[in-house]
Amino acid sequence: MDRILIRGGSRLQGEVQVSGAKNAALPIMAATILCDEPVTLENVPNLVDIDSMERILCCFGIETKREVGGIFRVEPKTLRWFEAPYDLVRKMRASFFVLGPLVAKSGQARVSMPGGCAIGRRPVDIHIKALEKLGVEIAVSHGYVEAHGLELRGAEIVLDFPSVGATENVLMAATLAKGESVIRNAAREPEVSDLANFLVAMGAKIEGIGTDVLHVQGVQSLSGGAYRVIPDRIEAETFMVAGAMTGGDVTITDATPDHCTSVIEKLRQIGARLDVTDGKIRVQGPDEFKPVEVSTMPYPGFPTDSQAQLMALLTIAKGTSIVKETIFENRFMHVSELVRLGADITIDGNCAIVKGVPNLSGSPIMASDLRASAALILAGLIARGETEVLRVYHLDRGYEHIEAKLSALGANVERFRRGQ
Ligand code: UD1
DSSP states (O other): OOEEEEEOOOOOEEEEEOOBOHHHHHHHHHHGGGBSSOEEEESOOOOHHHHHHHHHHHHTTOEEEEETTTEEEEEGGGOOOOEEOHHHHTTOGGGGGGHHHHHHHHSEEEEEOOOOOSSSOOOOHHHHHHHHHTTOEEEEETTEEEEEOSSOBOOEEEOSSOOHHHHHHHHHHHHTSBSEEEEESOOOOHHHHHHHHHHHHTTOEEEOTTSSEEEEEOOSOBOOEEEEOOBOHHHHHHHHHHHHHTTOEEEEESOOGGGGHHHHHHHHHHTOEEEEETTEEEEEOOSSOOOOEEEBOSTTSBOGGGHHHHHHHHTTSSSEEEEEOOSOTTOOHHHHHHHHTTOEEEEETTEEEEEOOSOOBOOEEEOOSHHHHHHHHHHHHHSBSEEEEEOTHHHHTTOTTHHHHHHHTTOEEEEEOTTO
C-alpha cells in the first residue's frame, strides 16, 4: 500500500487550484441513468471514487468515456442491466445513489447494501422510506435492496433527517414520477443543488433549489447535454486550514467562497486572516491560534467533512477547544493518531476536548477514512521531524494530486508507492 512521508515545518505559500466536487460529480453521474441522450460532464475530478461510479454505470451497460481535463462522457441509452453488485458498492456508499434513478428509469433495480468510509452505521432507511412514498416496492434480502416500480407517482415526502444521499436519491426518482412531489426537510448542501441544477439542465422541473423544500413536477423524459460540476468546497477548506495552520499565505482559486462560509468564519475566529474575492480565497495564518468551539451541522453549518482537518489545527491552539460531531456517531478515528503525534485530545461522547500543545512531533500514523487522512497529512505539515502516513488509499478516494498541490505550495511531501 502507498504511504506518504511529510517532513514538517514548511510554511505554505502560493496559489492552489481546487478540483471539481467529488460529492457533486457522483450523484450527477448516477443521474445520467435518467437521461435519453448523451451527456458530457466537465470538471469531473480524477479520483478512485469516480472510477468506482464509472464502473457501476458500465455494469448497467451504459457507455462511458473519460477525457483529459475532467471531461466525462456518458451514453445512457445503452442501459440494459439493473444490478449493482456487492464488489463495487462495498467500496463506496455513494454507489447506493443509483437506486432511485435506476428504478425510475427502468422499473427495477437491485443494489447491494453500501459500504464506504467506516465513520458510523450509516443506514439507508431514509432513502428507502422516501422511495416507497413514490410507489417503489422495496425488499431487502441477501444483502441486496431490490426495488420495483413501473409507474412512480409524485408524493409528499418528509425526510426524518436532511440526509444528503436520501435527498439526492429521491429527487432523481421524482423527476420521472407522474405528477408533483414535494420533498420536505431536504438537505441544502451545495452538492444537492448542483445535482438539481443538472437535472433542470436536462429538462427536469424543480423549484426550491437550495432550500429545504423541493417541488418536483414529474416529466416524461430527460434529454442530454453538457454540464459543469461545481468546485470542491471540502478540498478548498482543507487547503484553507493547511494555509492557516502553517502560518502561511495561500490563495485558493477556482473555488466558490459562498459554499465555505462557516469554515471561513471559524478560521477568522481562530485568528487567521481571510480575504474573499470572486472565486478566490486568500488565507494568511496568524502567529498564534485562538481556541474555538465548533459543532458540525447540516449545511450551511460547519461541515462534518472538514471537522478532522480543523481539529488538526486546534491541536496547537493556545487553550482548549471543543469539537462536537453531530452528524456521524463514529467520526473521531483521527484522534488516536493525532495523539500519537503528541496532541492532547480526550473524547467525551460526541465531543472531543482538544487542549492545545506547543508543537506536534512526527511519527508513523495510520489513515482510517477519507477526511481523517487529510487531517493527518495536515498534522504532519506542522509536526517536527518526519511523519509517515500509512494506508493513504483513503486519500485517493477524495483528493486529486494532493501531494503535488501541497508540494507546489512549498510542503515537503513525498509518496512512496507500494513496495518502495
Ligand atoms: C454525504 C457525503 C459525505 C458527508 C455527508 C454529510 C457524498 C457522496 N457523501 O454522505 O461526504 O459526510 O453527506 O454531509 O455526498 N442516515 C440515516 N439513514 C439514512 C441516511 C443517513 O440514519 O437513510 C444518517 C447517517 O448515518 C449519518 C447522517 O444521517 O449519521 C448523515 O448522512 P447523509 O447526509 O445521508 O450522508 P451521506 O449522503 O451518506
